[in-house]
Amino acid sequence: MDKFIINGGKRLQGKVQISGAKNASLALMPATILASGESVLYKTPELNDVFTMIKLLNQLGIETEFSNYILSLNTNNITSQIAPYEHVKKMRASVYVLGPLLARYGYAKVSLPGGCAWGPRPINLHIEGLKKLGAQIELEQGYIIAKSNQLVGAKINFDKPSVGATGNILMAACLAKGTTVLNNAAMEPEITNLVQFLINMGAKINGINTSILEIEGIDELKPAVINTIPDRIEAGTLLVAAAMTKGNISIEGGIDSHLYSILSKLEDSGAKLTISENEISIDAKDIVINNVDVTTGVFPGYPTDMQAQWIAYMTLANGVSTVIDTVYLDRFSHVGELTRLGAEITVQDNSAIIRGVPRLNGAKVMSTDLRASASLVLAGLAAEGTTEVLRVYHLDRGYEKLEQKLKSLGADIERVSSPEF
Ligand code: EPZ
DSSP states (O other): OEEEEEEOOOOOEEEEEOOBOHHHHHHHHHHGGGBSSEEEEETOOOSHHHHHHHHHHHHTTOEEEEETTEEEEEOTTOOOOEEOHHHHTTOGGGGGGHHHHHHHHSEEEEEOOOOBTTBOOOOHHHHHHHHHTTOEEEEETTEEEEEOSSOBOOEEEOSSOOHHHHHHHHHHHTTSBSEEEEETOOOOHHHHHHHHHHHHTTOEEEOTTSSEEEEEOOSOBOOOEEEOOBOHHHHHHHHHHHHHTTOEEEEESOOGGGTHHHHHHHHHTTOEEEEOSSEEEEEOTTOOOBOOOEEBOSTTSBOGGGHHHHHHHHTTSBSEEEEEOSSOTTOOHHHHHHHHTTOEEEEETTEEEEEOOSOOBOOEEEOOSHHHHHHHHHHHHHSBSEEEEEOTHHHHTTOSSHHHHHHHTTOEEEEEEOSOO
16 A cells, blocks of 8 residues: 655746646547457556546457557457456446447446445446437346447437447447437537547547537447647646646646636636647746635636635645536535645535635545545645655555656655565
């Protein structure tokens, strides 16, 4: 069990490269199932959720090679269409294999994801969408069993935009007979990256970057290549870390149009931002942190995956701020740990009220999920004294070498193995 030991108070300064987007890779990898042959995903981040997905795909019979951020996947010899509980319980994104396996083989048996650190995670929108495409779906001993001799195009309206359901149904529709229209589809950049990859595979998809996707099903897709987009949540996390430590950093490789909501909130808080061709720079050297309210929403709104990081930031703001999460109504497991560092936060339903304090003081805190652990690291970087962040395996799921990146920016942070659980 690793932990981080952070001696806070160091301003972050310098340049850092953004890695490929975890949530793009986790959709692109299963998409390769739709075609027989070798696909190549460039700029794939080396982080634990990617390795978990690789293990699952290997179990299906897919051969993979992964080095220098280049992930190749050979789907010539898929031997199983079953995604077992031990994989899916570790990572909900495993459910992304459902649509592609069903579309290519007419059968898929995928474990229900179960709950996760912050509550139940339904997949009703995935199941309803596949049924609309003509699949027979049964639930048996915690597994979804999906069957179809031939999926048929349909008009599908999502009650609410869902990244995963959009990805799953989109992938299945590529091999359905006839036309599918997905209305109220998710517009996250990771979905756009997936749409582009499917088009590279020969899929006929109109409406990229919009909430209405029209897919003309075809008989066969071909393997293809794609560049994974940069991780907007890693970029946002590092920018907030710079603001919290009154530093000034430049992030390289980010795409500003993926970050507008975050950049705008950082400017409202008093940070100075400069956007150039391949760099986004933040200067917070003289910042007096303004209290800034945030309400999360689907893209292009402020991302829920940056909610915990913003709460950490606002603990040091002048005045009171409110953070409302409209995507997940109970994603606040980081609040209890932040108060151990001296933060003053109260949670009411899906809102957190943060009363800024002059400083945070280092303490031992416990990670509970991926973005919660990121918020604790940020708070530790800004706190006075030493903070220990336990169970950083949560962090390793979604950030590539975060402590090395922070250290290169001047943070005093060490990863140590710890017998403490
Ligand atoms: C993706 O999860 C991301 N994960 C999440 O990032 C992210 O928080 C989420 O999208 C929202 O942006 C990956 O891409 C691998 P959703 P996903 O379906 O697809 C409800 C991280 O930290 N819902 O868009 O599972 C759901 O409960 C992770 O990197 C249903 O009700 O999210 C939630 O309230 C965490 N029924 C809302 O929709 C369904 O069938 C959005 O979920 C599906 C979802």
